[in-house]
Amino acid sequence: MTTPSRPPLQLDVKQAGSHDRPQTMCPAFGALRIGLRMRRIASVLCGSGCCAYGLTFTTHFYGARRSVGYVPFDSETLVTGKIFEDVRGAVEQLADPARYDAIVVINLCVPTAAGVPLRLLPTQINGVRIITLDIPGFGVPTHAEAKDLLTSVMLRYARGEAERGPVQAPRGGRNQLPTVTLLGELFPVDPVGINQLLSPLGLAAGPVAPVREWRELYAALDCAAVAALHPQYAKTAGEFELAGRAIIPSAPVGCDGTAAWLEAVGRTCGSTAAQIDAAKQAVLPAIAGVFAKMPIRGTITVSGYEGSELLVARLLIESGATVPYVGTACAQTRWSAPDHEWLVARGVTVQFAATLEQDKAAVDQVKPDLAIGTTPLVQHAKELCIPALYFTNLISARPLFGVAGAGSLAQVINTALGSRQRFEKMHTFFAGVGTGATAGGWIRPPRSVTATLQGAHPC
Ligand code: SF4
Numbered sequence: 001m002t003t004p005s006r007p008p009l010q011l012d013v014k015q016a017g018s019h020d021r022p023q024t025m026c027p028a029f030g031a032l033r034i035g036l037r038m039r040r041i042a043s044v045l046c047g048s049g050c051c052a053y054g055l056t057f058t059t060h061f062y063g064a065r066r067s068v069g070y071v072p073f074d075s076e077t078l079v080t081g082k083i084f085e086d087v088r089g090a091v092e093q094l095a096d097p098a099r100y101d102a103i104v105v106i107n108l109c110v111p112t113a114a115g116v117p118l119r120l121l122p123t124q125i126n127g128v129r130i131i132t133l134d135i136p137g138f139g140v141p142t143h144a145e146a147k148d149l150l151t152s153v154m155l156r157y158a159r160g161e162a163e164r165g166p167v168q169a170p171r172g173g174r175n176q177l178p179t180v181t182l183l184g185e186l187f188p189v190d191p192v193g194i195n196q197l198l199s200p201l202g203l204a205a206g207p208v209a210p211v212r213e214w215r216e217l218y219a220a221l222d223c224a225a226v227a228a229l230h231p232q233y234a235k236t237a238g239e240f241e242l243a244g245r246a247i248i249p250s251a252p253v254g255c256d257g258t259a260a261w262l263e264a265v266g267r268t269c270g271s272t273a274a275q276i277d278a279a280k281q282a283v284l285p286a287i288a289g290v291f292a293k294m295p296i297r298g299t300i301t302v303s304g305y306e307g308s309e310l311l312v313a314r315l316l317i318e319s320g321a322t323v324p325y326v327g328t329a330c331a332q333t334r335w336s337a338p339d340h341e342w343l344v345a346r347g348v349t350v351q352f353a354a355t356l357e358q359d360k361a362a363v364d365q366v367k368p369d370l371a372i373g374t375t376p377l378v379q380h381a382k383e384l385c386i387p388a389l390y391f392t393n394l395i396s397a398r399p400l401f402g403v404a405g406a407g408s409l410a411q412v413i414n415t416a417l418g419s420r421q422r423f424e425k426m427h428t429f430f431a432g433v434g435t436g437a438t439a440g441g442w443i444r445p446p447r448s449v450t451a452t453l454q455g456a457h458p459c
Pocket of ligand 1 (some may be wrong): 026027028047048051054108109110136137138
């Protein structure tokens with residue numbers, strides 16, 4: 001393999017970014033979403049009213065259809081410490097075992113900074129587990145990493161329960177085959193596809209963590225291995241390691257990624273060489289066929305804050321695209337090492353804990369045919385007349401793994417790549433709008449208005 005020769009990108013524009021100050025949405029949103037998606041879990045926020053309003057608004061925008069508990073405070077309750085008693089009172093009122101398995105209480109920025117000690121709450125009330133965590137914007141860099149935080153805290157609690165005695169079985173009973181727990185937020189069809197990939201190895205797909213129900217935590221722990229499909233779930237992976245479970249890095253993306261992943265899973269779980277070969281033969285020709293049938297031609301930059309950016313870049317490159325830059329707001333972890341190495345070997349600049357400034361600098365220097373990124377990055381690209389796609393809604397909400405993943409990006413990417421002419425038309429049409437006198441702020445009243453005002457009656 002020859003490494004494409006590209007001039008290195010100049011990304012030393014970092015001033016302060018995702019891991020110094022938040023550049024993504026409020027990180028607590030990540031944990032709140034995980035809790036709201038679980039059955040029989042109550043979520044309670046403690047923080048400023050404006051933060052709680054924004055967080056509940058966003059969760060309902062994303063279809064939560066569940067109530068969010070809120071414990072307000074003022075200067076007096078904060079200074080005297082009464083806020084802690086208010087939280088305790090709220091949790092005691094909510095702790096009805098007929099309705100809830102657990103209550104998740106989240107300290108937002110102000111109570112965290114003030115040191116409101118949620119850890120002093122009881123660990124269970126009336127048999128309802130009390131899960132507490134601090135998720136301030138100044139301490140947890142991205143909402144993706146906040147999801148990891150809540151998942152890991154719940155897993156730790158469940159591990160303690162499993163170590164102390166018998167726990168609930170999965171709703172559908174235990175799988176007869178050894179299972180691989182899938183770590184990451186997956187598109188609904190992905191676990192089905194991964195189960196098919198695992199079948200020739202004599203294995204089955206286990207629960208997806210973050211889970212949808214407390215009892216699934218025990219089933220997630222009861223596995224042959226854990227697939228860290230989304231590498232930012234590092235704290236959760238650490239909890240699985242403490243339970244003695246092996247972690248498989250990277251994911252079954254494209255031909256290379258799927259082959260390496262099947263090898264790693266098979267070797268870890270004791271599959272035979274013949275089973276590993278059979279598993280590869282069952283899927284690799286089909287993936288290669290999809291790439292050949294639905295190629296992507298063009299230069300694309302990828303950035304986002306979901307944690308799956310490196311996997312998306314791998315798929316794009318195997319589809320035929322040129323990807324000079326991948327930026328992810330998430331931190332580098334052990335579980336993205338194979339993807340990082342694969343991309344660097346192909347001349348890709350990979351930036352972990354990337355700032356918006358770095359993502360923009362990459363777009364400015366590469367001048368891609370398509371920029372994939374966050375809302376402000378997409379806006380920046382469009383101002384430069386570069387077609388752009390929002391990573392979160394348009395890219396990460398698609399299957400990525402196995403055969404389904406190989407073909408899932410081509411249509412949306414190729415449509416966007418073909419829209420440059422439309423962008424040029426819009427660019428010409430809107431030229432100058434939003435700058436100078438059309439920026440929306442009047443530096444001084446227009447002359448005719450001034451004249452009218454001067455002649456106007458004082459009342
Ligand atoms: S101030 Fe903190 S808690 Fe409030 S919205 Fe911002 S990051 Fe979130």
